[in-house]
Amino acid sequence: MKERIKDARPMMDLMAKKVFSNTEITAQFIRDILDLPVHHVKILDGTQIHNHQFEDIKTYVTSIDVLAALNDGTQVIIEIQVAYQFDFIKRLWLYLCNQVTKNADEHKKDGVETHKLAEELLPVYTIAITQKRYFKDEEMIHVFCFKEKNTNDELKVYFKGFEEEQDLALMAFLELEKYNKDKIQEYKKVRWIEFFGNQPYTQSPEKILEQADRIVSRIDWTKEEQKMYDERTRYLQAYSSFLATIEKDKKDAINQAMTEGLEKGIAKGLEEGKAHGIEHGKKMMIISLIKDGLLSKEEGAKRLSISVFELDDYLSTDE
Structure with a gap:
């Protein structure tokens, strides 16, 4: 196009x-x-x-x-x-x-x-x-x-x-x-x-x-607004890479893809690489994907192995 x-x-x-x-x-x-x-x-x-x-x-x-x-x-x-x-x-x-x-x-x-x-x-x-x-x-x-x-x-x-x-x-x-x-x-x-x-x-x-x-065109944007835009663009690009990886192997590579997506798209998301950090990062990314309209609540709940009602609780406490 x-x-x-x-x-x-x-x-x-x-x-x-x-x-x-x-x-x-x-x-x-x-x-x-x-x-x-x-x-x-x-x-x-x-x-x-x-x-x-x-x-x-x-x-x-x-x-x-x-x-x-x-x-x-x-x-x-x-x-x-x-x-x-x-x-x-x-x-x-x-x-x-x-x-x-x-x-x-x-x-x-x-x-x-x-x-x-x-x-x-x-x-x-x-x-x-x-x-x-x-x-x-x-x-x-x-x-x-x-x-x-x-x-x-x-x-x-x-x-x-x-x-x-x-x-x-x-x-x-x-x-x-x-x-x-x-x-x-x-x-x-x-x-x-x-x-x-x-x-x-x-x-x-x-x-x-x-x-x-x-x-x-961002001609008249302030430096702060430009920074926000650049941050957001990198973040959405990380989402795209993340989703593309998941589509290739929905079963075996989900946790690995999420870890890689967070490492590339969010600077400090999984620095420690511990189980708690991975699960927390996984939840936060899926919540962000849902808020950006890139993932349905039903699919998000499935990937977190929780019900849609439990996911609604996550979303409401994260506002």
Whole structure:
């Protein structure tokens, strides 16, 4: 594939957060994908970059989710998904439901009576940008809403502060793997697939995409941000090598591959080489793989020889 920008990684979690921290870009992205009259946005969550330390294991990691509030109060969750995960769509729905519940809890704190909570709630929608395909057709972009089964009428309701009825729920998906420059219909939407897929633009980019390209080119990044990016790139390269090794010999070479992957990708991960260090490093790498969307929870639990519920405990205590 010919890259639009050499070695750019728009789908890297750190990079995506950097892009969406620009409120003009985020506003245009939501405007294009969900067809909403967005005037401005506020990023509620998703711009922070954390330095997690796992004892001797150090790397820069970020939470992938971006939560944006539109000028009318509507909230939009943006999720980046690199590797295919069987339950990803359900997980995205869970994020939406959790955010609605969180908003309701905030109103409870303000003293709103339970039977009046529904009056205070505002729309919460989701957009997923996925590297892999999740739907069998060849449509690059899907936007789902609630519809009546027989008449196909959309389910819309009145929300506080809105003059017209709004969709109760919207879930949009951009599938980069389906990109086909010969089947473009709505370029305002598809241009974001070209952007995140690092594909050459099929039309002259507008100013907003030029801003986004400048970010992924890292022209104006600080030295600290450059360091984070370099650290993250080396870490993900170690992941790729690690996964490739596992695929060659899933049974006999798993522990050896994990040890080698940690030694190459994480400077101090397995210095002592003792059994405790190996097991700890193995657990930490699998947790990181799951958080980066490179490994499903089911596969991670299998490789750790534990249940998915036990793995959930690991993930929750590691936040």
